[in-house]
Amino acid sequence: MRCKLWFLQLVLVSGLPLCAVAQQMCPPRPTDGAAIANPLDLYSQNGVLTLNLALLSQIGPTGFTHYCYVYVNNGNPVEAPTLRVNPGDRLVLNFTNNITVTGRPPKSRHAPMQPMAMGDMDAAAAQNNPCLGGMVTATTTNIHFHGLNVAPICHQDEVVKTIIPNNGQPFQYSIPIPANDPPGLYWYHPHPHGFSAPQVLGGASGALIIGGTNSLTQGLTERILIFRRNVDAVTDDDGQFTVNFETANYPRHPLPVINMTAGQQEFWRVLNASTNGFLALQLLAPAAQQLLVISVDGIPLTTPTNMTTIYLPPAGRAEFIVPALAVGTPSHLFTEGFDTGPIGDPMPATSLANIVVGPGKYDEVHTARAVPPPTEAPRFSGLASVTPNTTRALYFSELNVGTNGPGQFFITVPGQKQKLFDPKNGPAITTKVGSVEDWTISNQTGEPHAFHIHQVHFLVTAINGVSVTNPYMADTITVPYWIGTGPYPNVTVRMDFRDPNIAGSFVYHCHILDHEDGGMMATIVVQP
Amino acid sequence: MPLALAAMCSAAGPAAQGDKAQTPSSISVVVNEDTGFPTPNALSFYQAAGTQITYQSSVYTGGFGIQGGFFGTSRLNSVPSLSAPCLYVSDAGSNDIASISLSTQQAVGTFTGSQTDDGSSNGISLAVNTSYLYASFTASNTIGTFAVQSGCGLSFLGDVSAIGLQGGSVSGMAVNGKMLVVAYGDGSIQSFSVTGGMPVSNNDLQNSTGYTAPNQNWFAGPSMPSGVDITQDGRFAIFGDISATSTVEVSSLTTGKLATTLAYSLTSVEGTGVDAGAVRLSPDESLLYIANSESGTVTAAFFNATTGKIMRGCMSKTLQGFNFRPWLGSVVTRDTTGTGSVLYVAEFGRDYLEINHGPATAIGILTVTSNGKTCTLTEASTSPVQLFYPGALSIGVYPPRPF
Numbered sequence: 001m002r003c004k005l006w007f008l009q010l011v012l013v014s015g016l017p018l019c020a021v022a023q024q025m026c027p028p029r030p031t032d033g034a035a036i037a038n039p040l041d042l043y044s045q046n047g048v049l050t051l052n053l054a055l056l057s058q059i060g061p062t063g064f065t066h067y068c069y070v071y072v073n074n075g076n077p078v079e080a081p082t083l084r085v086n087p088g089d090r091l092v093l094n095f096t097n098n099i100t101v102t103g104r105p106p107k108s109r110h111a112p113m114q115p116m117a118m119g120d121m122d123a124a125a126a127q128n129n130p131c132l133g134g135m136v137t138a139t140t141t142n143i144h145f146h147g148l149n150v151a152p153i154c155h156q157d158e159v160v161k162t163i164i165p166n167n168g169q170p171f172q173y174s175i176p177i178p179a180n181d182p183p184g185l186y187w188y189h190p191h192p193h194g195f196s197a198p199q200v201l202g203g204a205s206g207a208l209i210i211g212g213t214n215s216l217t218q219g220l221t222e223r224i225l226i227f228r229r230n231v232d233a234v235t236d237d238d239g240q241f242t243v244n245f246e247t248a249n250y251p252r253h254p255l256p257v258i259n260m261t262a263g264q265q266e267f268w269r270v271l272n273a274s275t276n277g278f279l280a281l282q283l284l285a286p287a288a289q290q291l292l293v294i295s296v297d298g299i300p301l302t303t304p305t306n307m308t309t310i311y312l313p314p315a316g317r318a319e320f321i322v323p324a325l326a327v328g329t330p331s332h333l334f335t336e337g338f339d340t341g342p343i344g345d346p347m348p349a350t351s352l353a354n355i356v357v358g359p360g361k362y363d364e365v366h367t368a369r370a371v372p373p374p375t376e377a378p379r380f381s382g383l384a385s386v387t388p389n390t391t392r393a394l395y396f397s398e399l400n401v402g403t404n405g406p407g408q409f410f411i412t413v414p415g416q417k418q419k420l421f422d423p424k425n426g427p428a429i430t431t432k433v434g435s436v437e438d439w440t441i442s443n444q445t446g447e448p449h450a451f452h453i454h455q456v457h458f459l460v461t462a463i464n465g466v467s468v469t470n471p472y473m474a475d476t477i478t479v480p481y482w483i484g485t486g487p488y489p490n491v492t493v494r495m496d497f498r499d500p501n502i503a504g505s506f507v508y509h510c511h512i513l514d515h516e517d518g519g520m521m522a523t524i525v526v527q528p
Numbered sequence: 529m530p531l532a533l534a535a536m537c538s539a540a541g542p543a544a545q546g547d548k549a550q551t552p553s554s555i556s557v558v559v560n561e562d563t564g565f566p567t568p569n570a571l572s573f574y575q576a577a578g579t580q581i582t583y584q585s586s587v588y589t590g591g592f593g594i595q596g597g598f599f600g601t602s603r604l605n606s607v608p609s610l611s612a613p614c615l616y617v618s619d620a621g622s623n624d625i626a627s628i629s630l631s632t633q634q635a636v637g638t639f640t641g642s643q644t645d646d647g648s649s650n651g652i653s654l655a656v657n658t659s660y661l662y663a664s665f666t667a668s669n670t671i672g673t674f675a676v677q678s679g680c681g682l683s684f685l686g687d688v689s690a691i692g693l694q695g696g697s698v699s700g701m702a703v704n705g706k707m708l709v710v711a712y713g714d715g716s717i718q719s720f721s722v723t724g725g726m727p728v729s730n731n732d733l734q735n736s737t738g739y740t741a742p743n744q745n746w747f748a749g750p751s752m753p754s755g756v757d758i759t760q761d762g763r764f765a766i767f768g769d770i771s772a773t774s775t776v777e778v779s780s781l782t783t784g785k786l787a788t789t790l791a792y793s794l795t796s797v798e799g800t801g802v803d804a805g806a807v808r809l810s811p812d813e814s815l816l817y818i819a820n821s822e823s824g825t826v827t828a829a830f831f832n833a834t835t836g837k838i839m840r841g842c843m844s845k846t847l848q849g850f851n852f853r854p855w856l857g858s859v860v861t862r863d864t865t866g867t868g869s870v871l872y873v874a875e876f877g878r879d880y881l882e883i884n885h886g887p888a889t890a891i892g893i894l895t896v897t898s899n900g901k902t903c904t905l906t907e908a909s910t911s912p913v914q915l916f917y918p919g920a921l922s923i924g925v926y927p928p929r930p931f
Contacts, residue, residue, distance in 0.1 A: 342854035399770045401713040402650050403596030484851030
């Protein structure tokens with residue numbers, strides 16, 4: 001009977017019947033050692049992509065919680081589809097929070113997560129309006145459309161006051177994709193402060209691609225690779241990478257398999273959706289191959305660049321062309337390991353996937369559809385030549401009660417008091433639409449941090465005071481760790497607040513999500 | 529077994545040791561290794577002379593550690609009396625308390641609390657008076673009480689619940705004959721009466737001033753008491769704070785409860801430390817030593833045992849090699865009189881299998897000078913002394929400070 005009631009509700013909400021969702025089950029994830037397939041693609045039609053998506057949770061076999069974004073495709077639940085839109089389209093996402101269980105959280109160095117009030121509690125309760133805030137708890141959620149340069153308002157990309165309860169009520173996101181948004185790889189994930197890490201660690205994330213035309217990639221097989229981390233039952237450690245939900249933990253698990261057709265280049269779009277993992281990607285065949293990087297964090301490089309190692313912080317993306325390989329070439333997708341400093345989570349070198357190069361064609365990937373050329377010049381154009389009107393500094397710092405936590409994590413403007421994130425703190429930075437600013441973000445801790453700001457990308461101009469030879473756009477960047485003596489490592493970026501569409505209040509934070517949940521986030525207000 | 533022979537026998541690693549006479553002139557420095565499963569937990573003995581310490585022996589505790597946890601937690605402690613040469617070490621990975629005879633340097637046995645006692649998240653802190661041992665279990669938020677028995681045995685009496693105002697677990701605690709004082713590591717503190725053995729709350733659970741008063745002009749951010757010490761006369765409890773500055777707080781106990789704390793930021797001419805995790809009064813109570821766990825420095829502050837007031841003193845330079853040994857644990861004095869003359873501080877290490885993470889755990893050694901108005905803390909040329917295994921956060925000296 002319960003299934004029938006849910007059936008009716010789902011029909012009304014999604015137009016599609018599905019008892020599997022009604023039973024609150026995440027779809028099964030791929031078995032270890034299987035060939036890696038692209039996530040299901042959902043394309044916009046006539047300028048609109050409309051879909052129904054639910055966030056479910058269930059306790060996995062290790063006692064930790066799986067969180068899954070579920071889309072119903074022809075009656076079958078599918079996890080974390082790729083959302084494909086074009087510049088100028090509208091994304092309409094009818095979202096339902098169906099979190100029902102929250103199991104044992106993974107170890108974390110920040111204090112036990114406590115519910116936090118966001119926005120106007122009384123108004124939110126009285127009006128039953130998720131846009132007005134409420135108490136953020138383990139069963140509330142929202143969605144951040146990471147990298148999209150859209151408005152920081154409810155129903156678009158706002159994460160502080162938008163608190164969606166698990167009451168079964170659909171909540172609609174309706175996002176106009178700017179006609180000048182650069183074509184590339186973006187992503188979506190939960191962002192309820194204090195509970196982002198467990199939900200993302202549980203698997204709640206997916207790719208969002210803004211289509212575009214690039215002669216370098218036209219006709220190439222396109223592969224979407226999403227790296228996440230999951231919790232290992234034996235070590236109680238969230239240090240196991242997964243690739244499209246397949247565990248990459250050799251030799252305890254068979255490696256995932258990437259089937260490549262011999263003699264053909266491929267176009268790989270890679271997302272590091274892990275909560276804390278730093279990747280140093282290499283393609284070993286058997287030596288490290290040259291990978292032609294064409295885009296970082298969704299924005300095309302001015303000049304495509306060959307690299308043998310691609311560094312991706314948590315939330316980082318890279319799109320690159322993989323060279324053609326000969327049949328039988330022993331090949332691996334590999335992370336070289338990343339030095340996370342004296343107190344960071346270790347990131348040792350490890351193989352992530354076994355690449356099998358054969359003569360055949362494989363149906364788990366395909367060529368992306370062609371899209372019409374953009375109608376406007378990409379935004380951020382010419383930013384490098386703009387004279388900034390303001391310079392600012394920020395710094396990351398931490399306080400640790402012990403080696404295993406709880407800890408306190410801060411991002412602070414010098415001269416201001418260190419404060420754990422709280423919406424009641426007010427903005428740490430206030431600026432105006434039209435402002436172009438150079439920010440230098442330093443790191444006073446013994447581990448790297450991943451600086452991220454919502455709503456805009458920034459131009460990376462200098463690292464440790466040394467100008468970057470080829471400045472590039474990004475929305476997340478690693479700030480190296482401090483060794484305990486000498487100057488604090490830092491990066492300098494150029495912020496572009498010229499677009500009036502992004503006026504409002506939004507946040508910047510470390511994208512190591514334990515740190516963000518632990519307080520390493522602050523608010524900026526861009527006045528109209 | 530003579531110490532020298534013990535050292536030869538144990539060259540290949542921890543091993544149970546034979547008989548050893550403890551002479552009054554002999555000073556043993558003991559450090560926990562807190563090694564986790566499958567490596568047995570162990571502690572190591574060093575013989576102190578001047579500013580040198582010489583490895584003597586190691587002994588398995590009989591349980592497992594967790595290789596980390598709270599900075600303010602005392603993972604090893606001894607009865608504050610020469611008549612009971614017993615050392616107690618917590619095994620947070622196996623949830624037991626190991627007893628070691630100092631006279632024989634042999635493990636006596638392991639003792640467990642209730643079935644629900646669990647210290648696996650951030651360790652088990654130990655506080656001992658002449659009659660009882662108190663063990664705080666960080667994962668179960670309980671404090672177990674054990675009666676100290678002859679022959680270094682323990683007898684479990686029962687548990688009480690211990691949870692901070694913000695849900696934190698005990699990060700540090702200290703006891704005298706009447707009162708057990710705890711810091712929860714979430715900004716709150718509490719005391720218990722222990723006159724009857726089992727702790728009874730004094731109903732004074734409260735947030736510390738450092739945690740609740742962010743508007744003081746010296747204050748850089750929230751502050752959370754971590755380590756605890758109590759004066760010999762039991763009139764003051766002193767807390768070392770996790771804070772962006774080297775911050776300590778003092779609470780009067782004269783009413784039988786914790787009074788509102790006074791917070792002190794100890795920026796000195798040498799600068800400030802970060803995260804004053806562990807605190808330790810000098811034997812004469814003229815100085816308060818603070819291990820700044822995250823900046824790798826040690827601070828000495830002048831303490832007035834009559835008024836409870838603290839004055840700025842001095843701070844060491846960053847200990848040698850600290851950037852490869854993140855975090856300091858506890859600090860103790862070599863001597864049982866005066867300022868203590870020499871300090872030993874546990875330097876936590878990292879697993880050397882991790883990439884680019886250099887030497888493992890160590891003991892830092894510093895000398896103290898003080899004329900009552902100014903002081904110096906200077907790292908000895910013999911420092912640091914590298915240990916065999918990572919995980920040292922607690923260090924002790926025998927004979928112990930007499931309170």
